[in-house]
Amino acid sequence: MLNKLTDAQVKSATAEGQKQRKIADGGGLTLVIRSGSKTWWYRYRFAGKQKTYSIGTYPEVSLKEARAQRDEARRLLSENKDPVMARRTKGIRQQHDAENTFKAVAEDWLQNQETELAAETIRITRRRLENWVYPKLGTLPLTEIDPPAVLKVLRRIEDQGKHETAHRIRQRISQVYRFAISEGRAQWDPAGNLSGVLKTTPTQNRAAIIKPDELAGLLRAIDGYAGQPATCAALQLSPLVFLRPGELRMATWEEIDLDNWMWVVPGRRMKGTKKAKRAGQVPDHKIPLPRQAIEILQPLKQLTGHRDLVFESIKPGRPISDNTINSALRTMGYDSSRMVSHGFRSTASTLLHEMGWQPEIIELQLAHKQRNDVAAVYNRSARIQERTKMMQQWADYLDSLKQGADVVAINRR
The missing domain is CATH 3.30.160.390 (Integrase, DNA-binding domain)
Known part of the structure; x- marks a missing residue:
């Protein structure tokens, strides 16, 4: 009974x-x-x-x-x-799931990537995961997350017009799963085949001024900008040397040889993965300094030369921030739709091509990655004479614009 x-x-x-x-x-x-x-x-x-x-x-x-x-x-x-x-097996499975939630595995993956990715990339990736992924998927076991659940997260990002962010987060979720699979913590990647269903990222170039008359106005505004000496110098050098903002603001005095008019950015500070930098695959980047750059750096060295950093912020021992130059541009009336700090690279590239300089020389000076790493190491150390002439002609051209010239100079090499 x-x-x-x-x-x-x-x-x-x-x-x-x-x-x-x-x-x-x-x-x-x-x-x-x-x-x-x-x-x-x-x-x-x-x-x-x-x-x-x-x-x-x-x-x-x-x-x-x-x-x-x-x-x-x-x-x-x-x-x-x-x-x-059966109960014992279920308990083990529940404990395994608790130890293998998406957030737990993603944090393990981020820690594993600390030797591969730049600290800033790690910070941005963690912030994106915390903002978009963890609230929906963070507490779920990896084995319970399916493609529709991942797609729901990505669609929410797309609905806010952040198409590039949606693509990047899909890539990160997929990387987390590949890491988990390699450790036996998951069997498949639910984000692996979702790239084809996401909306295409609209082409969006960084804002940059490429018209000579507009550039002339910007250069005059830069000369008239009143701010901290390090900020003013960084702002004045940006169009002259057209480095990436991070490569510029983190400069140290030991990299700059004022007597020989040369700035050598070490490979460890150039764009590239940590793995490539450790392997010596990211070469040092030589920047022939024109006379105008020397005239900016010499007085600055009187102020900050006794310390390591060239562009030191008001807080001793720290460089100016990522947004310092952009904030200065905003103060001068150039919002993010017209000009950003990274845009000086596009400005130089566009106008130097119009001046007749060979694309290869321009690309070398921009430190764009070349397909052949051996050729990249050779070329960046070679053709320095041509690059020196180009940099001086470019600086002279910028001076002529400030003085009222309204045409692109012809290359007279």
Whole structure:
């Protein structure tokens, strides 16, 4: 017989002076009463052996709940499965899932990438995951996340017009899964085949001034800008040397040889992965300094030359921030739709091509990655004479614009 007990009987049952008393409900379910406690047992035979499955204590586990667990155990037995082993396996799986949530694995992956990616890339990636992915997927086990769940997160990003961010986050989610697969913590990547269903990222170039008359106005505004000496110098040098903003603001005096008019940015500070930098695959970048750059740097060295950083912020020992030059441009009336600090590279590239300089020379001076790494190392150390002439002609051309010239100079090499 099944279900012989009632709630009232279970509640009022006592040991009646015995050390242990057992009251059967039927089907193997038994209420075991000891002094001060009542426990549910399920007794069964498996593989010829008598076994006991502890369901829990009363009243935490009610009569109804105990019967439900008994019925589940009987179902497992009908499938030739041991209820005790099934529960143990389930517990291990639950612990594994708890240790392998998306957030836990993603943080392990980020830590693993600290030797491969730049610190700034790690910071931006973590911020994006925290803003977009963790709130929806962070607490879910990797094995429970499917493509529709990932796509829902990505569509939410797309709905805000952040198409490039959606593509980058899909790539990061896929990288997290590939890392998990390599460690045996996942079997497949639910983000792997979603790139084709995302909206195409609209082409969006960085804002840059490429018309000579507009550039002339900007150069005059830069000369008239009143700010901290390091900021003014960085702003004046930006169009002259057209380095990436990070390569410019992190400059140290040991890199700059004012006597020989040469600035050598070490490969460790150039664009590239940490792995490539450690392997010496990112060469030093030589910048022949024109006369105008020397005239900016010499007085600055009188102020900051006794310290390491060339463009030191008002906080000693720290360079000017990522946004310092952009903020100065905003102050001068150039919003992000007209000009940004990185735009000086586009300005120089466009106008130097119009001046007739060979694309290869311009690309070398921009330090764009070449397909052949051996050729890149050779070329960046070679053709320095041509690059020196180009940099001086470029600086002279900028001076002519400030003085009123309105045409692109012809290259007279």
